[in-house]
Amino acid sequence: MNKQKLPRKKPLWPRLRLDLKKNRFAYLCMIPVLLWYVLFCYFPIYGVLMAFQDFKPAKGIAGSKFVGLKHFQSFVSSMFFSRTVTNTLMLSLWSLAIGFTAPILLALLLNEVNNLKFKKAVQTITYMPHFISLVVLCGILRMFCQYGGVLTVLVNAVTGKEYVSLLQEASLFRPIYTFSGVWQEIGWDSIIYLSAMTSIDSTLYEAAEMDGAGRFRKMWHVTLPQIMPTIIILLILRVGSLMSTSYEKVILLYNPTIYSTADTLGSYIYRRGIEEASYSLSSAVGLFCSVINFFMLWITNKVSRKFADISIM
Amino acid sequence: MNRRKKATLGDIVFHVLNDSFLIVLSIACVYPIIHIIFASLSDPTELVTHQGLLLWPLGFTLGGYKAVFSNNDLLRSFVNTLVYVSLGTLVNMLMTILGAYALSRRNLMLKGIFMKIIVFTMFFSGGLIPWYITVRNLGLYNNIWAMILPPALNTWNMIILRTGFEAVPLDLEEAAYIDGASSFRVLMQVILPLSKAVLAVIFMYYLVSNWNSWFNAMVLLKDNARQPLQLKLRTLLIVNDAGMGSSASASAAASAGTGSNYRELIKYCVTVVATLPILCIYPFLQKYFVKGVYVGSLKG
Numbered sequence: 001m002n003k004q005k006l007p008r009k010k011p012l013w014p015r016l017r018l019d020l021k022k023n024r025f026a027y028l029c030m031i032p033v034l035l036w037y038v039l040f041c042y043f044p045i046y047g048v049l050m051a052f053q054d055f056k057p058a059k060g061i062a063g064s065k066f067v068g069l070k071h072f073q074s075f076v077s078s079m080f081f082s083r084t085v086t087n088t089l090m091l092s093l094w095s096l097a098i099g100f101t102a103p104i105l106l107a108l109l110l111n112e113v114n115n116l117k118f119k120k121a122v123q124t125i126t127y128m129p130h131f132i133s134l135v136v137l138c139g140i141l142r143m144f145c146q147y148g149g150v151l152t153v154l155v156n157a158v159t160g161k162e163y164v165s166l167l168q169e170a171s172l173f174r175p176i177y178t179f180s181g182v183w184q185e186i187g188w189d190s191i192i193y194l195s196a197m198t199s200i201d202s203t204l205y206e207a208a209e210m211d212g213a214g215r216f217r218k219m220w221h222v223t224l225p226q227i228m229p230t231i232i233i234l235l236i237l238r239v240g241s242l243m244s245t246s247y248e249k250v251i252l253l254y255n256p257t258i259y260s261t262a263d264t265l266g267s268y269i270y271r272r273g274i275e276e277a278s279y280s281l282s283s284a285v286g287l288f289c290s291v292i293n294f295f296m297l298w299i300t301n302k303v304s305r306k307f308a309d310i311s312i313m
Numbered sequence: 314m315n316r317r318k319k320a321t322l323g324d325i326v327f328h329v330l331n332d333s334f335l336i337v338l339s340i341a342c343v344y345p346i347i348h349i350i351f352a353s354l355s356d357p358t359e360l361v362t363h364q365g366l367l368l369w370p371l372g373f374t375l376g377g378y379k380a381v382f383s384n385n386d387l388l389r390s391f392v393n394t395l396v397y398v399s400l401g402t403l404v405n406m407l408m409t410i411l412g413a414y415a416l417s418r419r420n421l422m423l424k425g426i427f428m429k430i431i432v433f434t435m436f437f438s439g440g441l442i443p444w445y446i447t448v449r450n451l452g453l454y455n456n457i458w459a460m461i462l463p464p465a466l467n468t469w470n471m472i473i474l475r476t477g478f479e480a481v482p483l484d485l486e487e488a489a490y491i492d493g494a495s496s497f498r499v500l501m502q503v504i505l506p507l508s509k510a511v512l513a514v515i516f517m518y519y520l521v522s523n524w525n526s527w528f529n530a531m532v533l534l535k536d537n538a539r540q541p542l543q544l545k546l547r548t549l550l551i552v553n554d555a556g557m558g559s560s561a562s563a564s565a566a567a568s569a570g571t572g573s574n575y576r577e578l579i580k581y582c583v584t585v586v587a588t589l590p591i592l593c594i595y596p597f598l599q600k601y602f603v604k605g606v607y608v609g610s611l612k613g
Contacts, residue, residue, distance in 0.1 A: 019422040025496035026415040030427060033412035036466050039451065040444070041434040047443025057446065106338070109331055118332070124596055125339040128346075131591045133525030135543045136584055139550030140345050143580065150348065153365035187342065215327060240436070247441070248528055252551055266441075273442040274532055286440025294437050 051284035064280075071284035080268060085243075088264040088289075092242045094178040100238055102182050103189035104231065108219055110190065111197050123194070126187025138252035141180055142167060167253065170261040177253065177262075192234070196227040232310045240297030243289045265289050346592070353377055353581035357574035377582035380575065387583065389538060390545040397460045397541055398523045405519040406512075408466050413474035414500055419483075435468050445532060459533040460541070464526065470515040477511030478504055517598055524591060542587050550580055 020027055046061075051071060053064040075081055106126070113119040129137075144151040145166035152166050166172050204222050213221060224231075247266030254262035265285060273282030304310050348367045352360060356372030363371060381387055412431075416424060438444070444463075453459040481504050489499045505512065527543035534540060 016422055019420075023418055023421055023496075025500075026418045026421055027423075029411040029415040033408060033415070033466065033471075034427070034430070036408065036462075037431060037434060040447070040463055040465075041438065043447045044439030044443040045437070046439070047447055048439045050443060050446070109335065112327070112331055113335070114328075118335075120599070122335045122339050124599055126342050128592065128595065129342055131521055131525075131595050132346075132588055133527070133543050133546075135525070135527050135546045135550065136588050139546060139580065139584055140349060142550060143349075144345070148362075148364035150366055183342065186338075214323075252547070269441055274445060279442050279446065283440060283442045286442060290437055290440055297436055 048283060048287050048290075050280050051287045053280055055280040055283070057279070067280075071281045072288065075281065075285055075288070080263070083260065084263055084265045084268045084285075087261055088243055088266070090174060090261075091177060091264060092244060094174050095181060096238055096242075098178050099181050099185065100235065102186045104193055104227075106186055107190040107193035107197060107227075108223060110194060111223065112215065123187065123191070127191065128187070129184040130188035132184065134248055134252060137180065137184060138249065141176065141253065145176065167255065168257045170258040173254070173258050173261045177249065181249075192230060193227055196230045197223060200226045228308070229310050232304055232308055236297065236300045236304055239300045240293055242296050243292040346588070349581050349584050353578065353585045355578070357578040360577055361574050374578075377575070377578040378586075380579055381582045381586060386537070387542075387545060390540050390542045391586075393539060394524065394541040394543070396457070397526075398520065400457070401461050401464065401523040402516065402519045404461050404465050405467070405470075405523070406516060409471045409474055409515060409519075410500075410505070410512075412466065412471045413478050414504065416471070416475045417478035419479075431468055431471075448533065454533055455535045455539065457539075460526075460529060463529060463533075464522070467519070467522070470518055474508070474511055474515055477508045481507045513598065517595075521591060521595075546583060546587055549583055 049061050050064070052066060052068060053061070054067050054070075055061065055064045110119055110122060113122070132140075141151075143149055146152065147164050149166075152163055155161070155166060155172075156163055163169060163172075166176060200223065204226070205218055208218050208222050243265065247264070247270045250262060250264050250267040251270055254267060266289075269282040269285050269289075272278045272285070351367045351370045354370040354373055354375070354377075355363075355367075356374050357377070359371040415421065416427060418424070421427075439447075448454075448459070448463055451462075453462060485503055485507070486499055489503050494502070525543060527541065527547055530539075530541050530544045531547070534544075
């Protein structure tokens, strides 16, 4: 095999010095940015060492005793392990099945609307909930789910049961959590799919029509495949947070009555770590989640690269 | 090549169903807000006994709003939010522009390394507790910097802005350099003015995020007097609900004169006050969002 000899690059250090001089301003700009990443992202990564110690804030990481996998073992064998892992996985899967697909469906339907004004109006209205803060959303949910609230009355009417307060029922937490998330994000998330749809070549649709494709076939054979790269990338990112430690919404909605379905890894970490100051234990649980998420992300990325030639890493 | 197709029956049926569905969805999106607004204007005693949907205010009273605006706790938290949002968004924009500028320079030697360092943090983080301990060790506790510095950068936004900067035509930059402009001047007078749309998008992202932020305040601020509005809301809407008392709601109710009935009313009023500003602004920026998301998704 004839290996073509590449022109020899100038040695590294002089090139670097030249670049530092030439792009002096750009490198100066990067200093505060990199500093921020070091302080707020990499220091905490170093802090993960706490998970392997009996961390005491007074002693710091350097001074605390090393205990190896003690906290991991105690967590895995505790009664909280199966509950939190199940709840986290279930919420993630619900969100994947419903929360991920709903915006795609909305985008497909909106794409079929001919009246531009109507389309724009629906878009503007449906992504309005995205701007409502999580606190307000959960406040509204609580007001609607209390005795006499809109949702309570609705659910009672539809199911024939007589719930007093929807947020005290463990079996209702997952639907409440998931569908309120859909309500909040369906419009906003559909924007990116609609944007992708606008760049689909219209000749593809014309060709499909000449082959006799009706509306739904066009959706299935033209629109969806064309936006598949976008879908897959977003899916990879979603799967990469399956063991998510997102705690904010859960801790705003849950209460001890429904811990059996509502307590997730994230809320557990928050409760043990910040409220009860069990720093090492919650660091261990957090690390457990981060590692699994990273692993899931890596696998999904690899699979996607192999089968669809799309990857983010 | 616009062939006017005759609308088939199937077409008509589909459009009717589709449009109806979209209308129902829109109503579902809007209704909760309307319910809250009506409730905030309703008479408290009637409100407490009412069940189900609210299609108009029950009675009419501005008493709830009077109580909210005369409550010092709430007013102070509102001012706090304004401070945090303005200062915070300023810092956000500054940091993001610096990073996006540097990373958009085409021939920067260390760019690859920088990107790897930055993108890695999107996939792996130390977790909540290490972050919390780090931030506290940096002295960011119970002061304004605790609200400004930790959320100073959002990697996604920086990548979006970087893509926007990369789209500025090279010739314009080079023309400026030839005319003797320094890098700084090129940034200020060529790149930034030509990136107004993307800048507007990430400005809005940061603005909304800062306005709605509450968690950092909850774990990093000790004094009641430093709390932003959303955190006060949490006390009123969430913590209260669990049966724990709150000085804010109690004092607000006391200043309104009647006890627990007014508590419900005040909840609604505060919710409206906290949400209405953002809801009034966002429709005007629709075109920016769509463009910004598009830009971000191209190379994101």
